[in-house]
Amino acid sequence: MGFRIAVAGATGNVGREIVQVLDERRFPVDDLVALASERSAGTMISFGEHDIRVQDLAGFDFAGIDLVLSATATEVATEHMPRAAKAGAVVVDHSDAFRMEPDVPLVVPEVNGAALARFAKRRIVASPSAMATICALALKPLHDLAGLRRAVVTAMESVSGAGKPAMDELFAQTRAVYVNQPIEREEFPKQIAFNLIPHVDAFMQDGFTREEWRLQAEARKLLGPDIRMVATCVRAPVFVGHAASVVAEFEREIDEQAARRAWRGWLGGEAVGLVDHRVDEGYVTPVEVVGEDKVYVSRVRRDPTSATGLAFWCVGDNLRKGAALNVVQIAELLAQEHLGRG
Numbered sequence: 001m002g003f004r005i006a007v008a009g010a011t012g013n014v015g016r017e018i019v020q021v022l023d024e025r026r027f028p029v030d031d032l033v034a035l036a037s038e039r040s041a042g043t044m045i046s047f048g049e050h051d052i053r054v055q056d057l058a059g060f061d062f063a064g065i066d067l068v069l070s071a072t073a074t075e076v077a078t079e080h081m082p083r084a085a086k087a088g089a090v091v092v093d094h095s096d097a098f099r100m101e102p103d104v105p106l107v108v109p110e111v112n113g114a115a116l117a118r119f120a121k122r123r124i125v126a127s128p129s130a131m132a133t134i135c136a137l138a139l140k141p142l143h144d145l146a147g148l149r150r151a152v153v154t155a156m157e158s159v160s161g162a163g164k165p166a167m168d169e170l171f172a173q174t175r176a177v178y179v180n181q182p183i184e185r186e187e188f189p190k191q192i193a194f195n196l197i198p199h200v201d202a203f204m205q206d207g208f209t210r211e212e213w214r215l216q217a218e219a220r221k222l223l224g225p226d227i228r229m230v231a232t233c234v235r236a237p238v239f240v241g242h243a244a245s246v247v248a249e250f251e252r253e254i255d256e257q258a259a260r261r262a263w264r265g266w267l268g269g270e271a272v273g274l275v276d277h278r279v280d281e282g283y284v285t286p287v288e289v290v291g292e293d294k295v296y297v298s299r300v301r302r303d304p305t306s307a308t309g310l311a312f313w314c315v316g317d318n319l320r321k322g323a324a325l326n327v328v329q330i331a332e333l334l335a336q337e338h339l340g341r342g
């Protein structure tokens with residue numbers, strides 16, 4: 001027997017990818033319901049060979065739904081996901097509505113799959129921000145080997161991380177530059193085409209942005225509370241693919257060769273790929289990871305300023321492993337280990 005699944009935010013960047021990944025991975029779906037705002041109600045989305053009519057999330061009754069995979073805005077998730085859980089569904093939510101709540105597990109299956117066992121109290125599981133997932137995957141094998149103490153992260157985040165309208169804005173501005181028309185801005189605080197913006201999400205009192213705070217806090221929830229991280233998040237004029245420069249310090253000495261072995265040997269190379277040749281093209285860039293499930297690590301080198309430091313570059317598809325794939329992998333683990341099916 002399969003599952004009755006509702007995808008909330010099914011018309012968005014992440015939601016559309018969730019529907020595709022469910023089909024690709026042959027998740028046991030008996031029935032799939034697509035939910036979005038009233039603006040999209042009545043439009044159609046494809047699930048494999050089926051066309052599914054989108055319904056309005058606000059008026060949807062979750063009774064009889066087993067699993068809700070949700071990728072909507074924080075306020076929308078805050079309003080509707082507890083309602084879904086109360087109706088008996090288990091929710092896997094990709095917004096930041098519940099990520100830091102102590103009784104909601106925040107899960108990347110390869111990093112802390114055991115945390116999923118705590119889903120039962122709220123019936124909600126949170127999936128981390130794309131950048132936190134990518135960094136946690138790259139850091140986990142090194143953390144297991146040498147004990148991660150501190151990381152300085154400069155994140156370069158693609159516009160798809162800000163949703164569909166943000167992708168349209170990069171496209172429109174790029175075109176406007178070429179045809180010498182005025183640049184119009186709505187989604188980003190400054191011009192994004194041919195530029196870099198060191199400002200992702202709102203500023204907080206201490207000068208960090210919410211995205212930086214999220215990355216730091218989520219990394220601790222995923223990897224361990226003693227880890228210290230300081231992040232700078234920059235929006236880059238890239239459609240899909242988030243990257244980061246990471247400088248990490250460990251409790252024990254770790255050399256480049258040991259780090260390479262740790263990455264290569266971790267989970268049979270399924271989750272992290274190492275591409276690190278010190279020649280032209282010997283590293284991975286965002287456009288090359290589009291559609292890829294793995295996170296890639298390149299540019300590995302000793303940090304000459306620290307006896308236990310290592311610097312590297314990591315990159316992943318923010319819509320796949322950074323979002324939709326992680327949500328579906330959480331659902332697979334729930335199905336196999338906790339819901340007795342799948």
Ligand SMILES: NC(=O)c1ccc[n+]([C@@H]2O[C@H](COP(=O)([O-])OP(=O)(O)OC[C@H]3O[C@@H](n4cnc5c(N)ncnc54)[C@H](OP(=O)(O)O)[C@@H]3O)[C@@H](O)[C@H]2O)c1
Nearest residue numbers: 009011012013014036037040071072095130161163164318
């Ligand atoms: N993209 C990424 O890399 C990424 C990474 C990490 C986290 N996230 C998070 O994932 C969530 C979704 O992101 P996204 O990039 O997929 O956004 P998106 O492309 O803008 O899609 C948003 C989805 O939410 C729906 N929605 C908006 N307002 C709604 C309402 N009032 N009621 C019901 N549904 C509503 C939209 O439906 P309509 O089409 O009807 O408007 C659409 O299906 C966000 O919380 C985002 O922060 C995204």
